[in-house]
Amino acid sequence: MTKKTTSGRRPPSGWRVAVLGGGAWGTALALAMLRAGHFVRLYARDSETVAAIDRGENARYLPGIAIEPGIVATSDIAAALGGADCVLAVTPAQSLRAVLAAAADHIPKGVPLVLCAKGIERDTGALLSAIVEEILPDNPVAALSGPSFATDVARGLPTAVVVAARDGEVAADLAARFSAENLRCYSSDDLIGVEIGGALKNVFAIAAGAVTGAGLGA
Template sequence: MTGSGHKAPSGWRIAVLGGGAWGTALALAMLRAGHFVRLYARDPETVAAIDRGENPRYLPGIALQAGIVATSDIEAALDGADCVLAVAPAQSLRAMLATAKTHMPKGAPLVLCAKGIERDTGALLSAIAREILAENPVAALSGPSFATDVAR
């Protein structure tokens, strides 16, 4: 739930932080589950491609149904989010969460959707998330799957 306590008419407002194959596939899965989805990608070309209905760089040949709102503005992606999926590689997570911190809805769950350990510190991704976003509950999505399978 957001600070306002309202859900989007079609379900929860999900922010997906990461426009690669896995982020795009998870955004599509959330959309199909009836949620309102905003996907943040740093690259404006990726955003434009997703808006056209495909992410050819990361998921070539997979048609994306209309409804995913792609943006290169992390503040816009997080605005009013009920839940946030962090889909950044382990070595990029700290920087992305630091950028997201001031825009992160208080209390919104953060779901870590990548695996790994921070190379420089040896920190687990959950420890990084708790350090930067202490006011947000942290969960992890795991399991054997491939982005193209999830997207299909």
């Protein structure tokens, strides 16, 4: 049976969190990790995005939202990952394999890797957790998902998500560490269920939009 819980203890802080991805969701999660008390380094492939974050606004992806001081942005993946206690992979599903291959030599063994993008690999049909387990067999894998929007998280609006891992204790620890004043993280040991739910919701959303556009009713 799937367990879903929250921890009542005060979450420990001070982790070194590496965020792979400088888009809207990556930037929003970097802000969320900063507010949760962590030291954050954000890797973005595009040097212009890095410069924009350093100036205090990722205008291309999150226009009008101020980026609080404390996030170290870099286009050097080794610098972003060195000494990390946790890695958030916020790259699109179809580019995850290439990014992890480039990152593999720089991610310390035993450090949890949290999947923050939704999807299934097009060419292989593999879930994203299977890609992590193939490339990083010595690193626990988790997935963060839920009814969330990057702009809401970046603005600090109340949001709830789930963090899932096969090991329920790992999931609970990550959920406690990620939670902050306006971000509630629940934990689950149903990694596969959370991954599939996240991937399918976009399919359902497209179908629901098509039905609405065709005037077919509820």
